[in-house]
Each structure stands twice: as C-alpha cells, then as structure tokens.
Amino acid sequence: MLKYTLIPLLPLLSFIINILFGRNFIKDKAHWIAVPAVAGSFILAVSAFMDVTAGNVVNINIYDWIVSGDFHVSIGFLIDQLTSIMLIVVTSISTLIFIYSIGYMHGDGGYYRFFAYLSLFVFSMLMLVMANNFLLLYFGWEAVGLCSYFLIGFWFHKKSAADAGKKAFIVNRFGDFGFGLGVILIFLTYGSIDYVQVFSNAGSVVGQTINILGTDYDLITVICLLLFCGAVGKSAQLPLHVWLPDAMEGPTPVSALIHAATMVTAGVFMVARCNPLFNLSHTAMNTVAIVGGLTAIFAATIGLVQNDIKRVIAYSTVSQLGYMFLALGVGAYSAGIFHLYTHAYFKALLFLGSGSVIHALHDEQNMQKMGGLKKYMPITYAVFIIATLSITGIPGLAGFFSKDEILYRAYLGGDTGKFLWLLGTVAALLTSFYSWRLIFLTFHGKFRGTHEQEHHLHESPKVITVPLMFLAVGAIFAGYVGIPPLLMEHGDRIGEFLAPVLGHPHSEGSHAEEMMVMAGSVLVALGGWFIAYRMYIKSPELPKKVGEMFKPVYNLLFNKYYVDELYSKTLVQPVIKASDKVVLGFIDIKIIEGIVNGVPALIGAFSRKFRQVQTGHLSNYGLAMALGALAIIGYMIFMK
Amino acid sequence: MTIQQAFFSYFAGAIVALSLLVVTRKNPVHSVLWMLLLFVHIASLYLFLNAEFLAAIQIIIYAGAILVLFLFVIMLLNLRKEETEKRFQGQWPFGLAIGVVLAVFVVLIVGKIGVLPELGQYSVEAVKSEGHIMTVGKVLYTEFLLPFEIASVILLVAIVGAVVLAKRSLE
C-alpha cells in the first residue's frame, strides 16, 4: 500500500521542497531533488506494473476525503491494467524529460521553479491516472490544467507566453465545466462517484431520459457527452483545439511532457476509463469518433504550411490525438491507449529534438531560417528521422503498429467506419508530408540563418542527447507489444492485457481487409515522403509556386482556418465589450462603486446632521441620561 | 403623631429645605456651608436609625474631609466674578421637570412596596447588646473583606490620581 501511495507522493515532496527552499537554498541544484523523485516514482510504477501483470488489481482507499450524507469521497487508488500502462508512460517519459531539462533549462533564472512546477505536474498527472473515483479524477484533471497554466506562462515576462497561458486556462474551462457537470450527473444518477460502483451499475439506467429545457434526452448519452466535453478541452479536439498550438510558448520540455506525451492524453485516458458508460451510448460513441476523425485531418492540414517548428509538431499532436479518439469512438479502446502509449514516445522525441535544434540556434523557431543542420547535429538528426519514421507509420517502428491498428478498427467500425478510415488515411498522408517537410526544411539544404548563428552551431550536450536516445529506443520498440495477429500469432499482447478493463474490439474482420488497410497506410506514408522530397529537396522553388497557385487555400491553412479570428469575433470581443460596458460601466461603476461610495456618503450626511446631538455640554448628556432613567422607571411602574 | 414622627418631620423638612438651599445659592461658599448643616442633619437621621457608626463617619468624612476639599478648591480657583453671573443654565426648566417627575415616580413606587421579607438577625436589641461598631466591624471584616480591600485600593488610586492630575507637569 505504501508503495502505491509513494508513486504520486515522491513528486509532491519534490514540489514542496523545491517551492519552499528553491529560491534561497537549492537554486540551481533543484534537479538533485526532482530527478530522483520521478525516477523513484518510475521504479515504483514498474513494480506496480509487475504486480498487475501478476494479476493483482489494486483498489485501495487511503483516506476519507469528504463524507457528507450519502456523498462519500475517498482519496483512493485503482491500479489496474489501464492505470499501470499510464503509470509507465507518465513516469518513464517524465524521468527522461526531467533529465533533459537539466541541460535545456540550465542557467534559467527560474530553474528551481521549473522543477517545482514540473514535479507538481507529475504528481497531478499521477493522481489523475490513479484515482479510483470521479472527484479525485477531477482533482487531478484540474491540477494538471493549473500546472499547464504555470508552465506555459513560465516565462511570464514575455507577454505572448502569459497570454498563451491564460488562453489555455480559459479554453480548458469550457471543457472542464462540462466535465464537472458530467461528474455531478453521474452522482445524481448512480448515487456514487466511485468507479467500481458506477461502472457495475452502468447498465441499470439504460433507456432513462433526462429533461433539459423541455426536451428529453437519453441519460447515458448526456453523461457521456458531458464527460467528452472535458476530454475535448483537455485533449485539444475540435472546436477547443486553439489553446494547444499557443501553448508552445512554454519551454520545450514542457511542450514535450505536458502538451504531447501526458496531459493532453488525459482526455483519451478518461474516455477509455469510462468505456462501460460510453459503450451504452451509440450517439456518444459516434460523436467521439467523428470529432476525432475530423480533428485528425483538420489539424494535419494546418500543419502542412506552418513555419514554426514547434507549432508544426503541436498540430501534429492535435491530429494524433484525433486518431486516438477515432479509435475510442469505434470501440477499439485498447488501440487508442496503444497509440497513446507509442505516441508519447515518438512525440516527446520530436519535441525534445526540436528543443535541441532551438537550443542550438539560440531560440530560433522559424524553419525557414534553418536548414542544413544535418552535419552539425548528427544525433539530433538521427533521432528526428527515427521519430518521423515512427509517426508516419513505416513498418517496424512503434507508430506503425498502433496507427495501423486504429485504421483497421476504423475500417471495420460500422456505418461511418469507411468514412472514418478515409479521414484517417488522408490524415496519415498529410502527417507523412508535413513530418518530412519539417525534416527537409530543418536538416537538409543550406543553412538560411545568420552567420552569427551558423558560427555557434553545435550538437547539444550529453544531458540532452542521452534522453533523446532513450526515447528513440522507445519510438522504435514500443510498438512490439502490439503486433497485429496477422503478422504474429498472439502478437497483440497489449490488447489482451487491457482486455479486462477495456474489453475486446467490437468487430472482427478478415485477413484480406487487414492486409489492404496495412498496405494503404504504408503507401500513403511513402507517398507523403515522396511529395515532400519532390517539393523540398528536388525543386525547392516548388512550394512557393504551389502556394501561389492555390493562394486562397494556402492562406486559409496558413491562418489556421481563421478559427482564432472567429472565436475572437464571436466570443472574445463580445465578452470584452460586454465586460467593458456592462460589468465595468454599469455594474462596477454604477452599482458597486455606487454602494461603496454611497454608504459612506449616506453615513456622512447623517452624521453631519446627527453630530449636532453631540453638543459637548455635560448637562445635555446628563439630561439625556436622566430621561433614559425616567423611561426605564416609568416602564417598571406602568408596564409591569 | 408620636414624638418620633414629630422629630422625623422636623429633620425631613430641614433636609429638604437645606438641599434646596444647597442647589440654589449663587455663592458656592454659601452652598458648602449649607451642605455642612445638611450633613449634620443627615447624621442625626442615622442616629434615628440606630446607626451610630454611620452618623460618625458622615460627620468625619463628609463634613470633615469632602466639604473641606470643596472649600479648598473654591478658594483656590478664586471665583469672585462668578457670583455676578447667571446661576442656572438654559435647560433648567427641563431639569426641574425631570426632578419633579422622578420624585413622583419614586413616590408611586413607594406605594407598591409590599410586605417586608423575613427580617435579619441584627435587631435593635441584638445590635445594642454588642455595640454598633463591633457589629459593623464583624460583618465588614468577614463577609465583606474583599470589597473592603478593594475599597482601600480605590482610595489609594484616588490619592495617587489626585496628586498626578493636580501637578503642573510630570517631570
């Protein structure tokens, strides 16, 4: 029991020590506390994983948090197959990124603060995945959002970073509000927020309806959609994806850990965790799948034309998250989690690799000003190639297995399945194209930056490259736990491992179909590479021509479909205007200041009159006192 | 009318008349002197009530100490011209009215006094057999010891306070 408690507790301790003593005592030694803490968590997580593989699913309550009437909430952990995989992902990637940060954040003024927040994030994320009830999940959910806010705005003196932090926080509020409502509705429906009780009773309310504004809706569907609201916000799906690309203002290790590998996948984890509920609602499942599919292609098209290296990867993340939801939506939960797991490695690798590049170029993020870095940064180049091969789905690397699984399940997935498969395959083509475009623009050709930068080009130090190499190993081999049955009998070990929690995929297809899907995805992966190669290596003037030719489309994509502008026009500006006119102009100035200034003014006016009662003459006071005494005596005589 | 009632009537009438003189005389020295006579009458009334000790301290403390203090202060301030000015302030009719109403109220209350409760052990004979001062002393030093000590502290504070207040400046 202590072992499981220590998993989140170690990062929490690291946070407390660093935040209390970092400023004055620990300073640039902060990693001596943070790194052992997460490494310890990792070792304990591996041990917990071993326990689970041995068949010990743990569900323990550690502390009664809230007891109020029928409402019981405990701080408790549920460590089953799903959680144990998440534990491994979170702690292993955290450990590598903590080590990477030692090099990347070296010399930063807020060094101790960075490790403190990062530790707090790891604690929150672990609470999120280990929770055994919805409220604790919600706690972790909000806490990771808070840490994300802290870390995006880590360089808060930069206005764009502070703004991005606020944007992430506010956009997430939209989703979290729905999530909160969902949790409340779960309590109202099942009378409990404990996973075990809710999921075991999940079926008992099938067919019940709930009346919202005069219309009856299916209760389970409403619950699932509300929960999915939270997932949409946290995992940056359409239409709440806008915060994630801006979140790249944060330090690169933060982008890698929070905005690629762990926090943004919390939505996927949550939907997978709630699969007994989602399975009961066809509508909710279809919504999840379609939102996922559309997001995958939508984000991928934007990624085609962006020039900021981190933004390209950010859109890639949004797109890959879309894949995961696509898988969840067609009932292939284990495929979604599998992709989450492989994606964590290759995406963290891409981010950290880009961080290495940015570090070498002294905070240059525009790919148009890079190029030719291959010969200066061979290790970074190599790991980038591995990550790209993995994400594009080249057979033999991690991404291939999980992506192929998703596309195959989508293909089999009922009425909308073929459409979803098409979306996924096109998105895969686009993914391949922009990933190779990134490589070609960054590492090939001639260096396009300043001479000053060229002079300082160098490979990053070992503390940065070693975690990259570890992640590269992950990006290659992480997929071998889920080899499709077509290629190897009982190869899909992760699917079988997760089956007790997530169930088996809803449909089975023939070998021929599987072959076809696999061939298709390999083809588009190669196709993407080919197009990118043609455009950026063979004839570098071609992109400009294509851009000219399809100017409206190019502009549309370059400006991210004008979603930010749309939100600004329809939501942000009206709110700001309303705040200015109504809240500031009327409520604040008229009502609040009216009250605040009015009360003293009233008292002043009264006292100006009434102070004349205070004559200062002793006899007047005596007279008043005598009158009072008379009144009391009179009362005693006449009233009693 | 018995002889006691006749004596009481004289003292009561004299006390009321002297009280009126005290509050109405223009010259404060005259007021003090009328008050001296008033206190002698009140002391006599205490003798009527078998309270010899009270009669004694009424004379010693009030007449001997407090009134002398008043006289000292009057002379110290040397208020010659005060005698030529108005003696009452503007609100005096209110004061009169309140005084009258208060007197009426208390008289009304007197009408409501019922049967006296159980009598105590200090009957006239019991006090006489032991002596009044001894009786007072026994009660004062047993039952009322703590208030007695507190009274002594109050007096001490008064002494110190009076000295401090009357000093020109504290060096």
Next chain:
Amino acid sequence: MVPLSWYIVLSAIVFSIGVFGFLARRNLIIVFMSLELMLNSVNISLAAFSHYLQSMRGQILVFFIITVAAAEAAIGLAILIAFYRNNPTIKVDEINLLKG
C-alpha cells in the same frame, strides 16, 4: 414609629433636588455637590432599609458609598483644577470641547 415609606419619600425628594441641581446649575462645583447630594439621599434610603430589615448589609453599602464618594470627590476636583488651569472657566455651558 416612623414608617419606612417616609424615609423613602424623603430620599426621593432629596435625590430629585440633586438631579435638578445637576441638570440646572452652571457652576461645576455646585454640580459636584449635587452629585454628593444624590449619593447622600441614596445613603438615607439604604440605612433606612437596613434598619427596617434588621440587616447589616445596607449600612455596609453606605460605608462603601462614602468611601467611593470621597475618592470621586478627590479625583473630580483634581480634574477640575487641571482643567481650570488650561481653560479658565468652570461654567458647564462654556465647556464643550467634545462638540461634534
């Protein structure tokens, strides 16, 4: 035998005269003397009750009142002198430092 009520009425009348003096006079010293008058009237009634109830408590209370009256007179007159030194008047209606 003199009835108790006579004493009480006497006490009430003297008290009322004291109240009148307190409220009506301008001279602060006379105001003080009115206060002493009121205390004395109370003493009369306390002594009377003590006698008629055959209890010692009333007389003890008179004793304490006399003590406190002495202290009060000493302090009050000291304040009066201290005040007069800064502000040479003892007329009640000319003293209004606390005017609002």
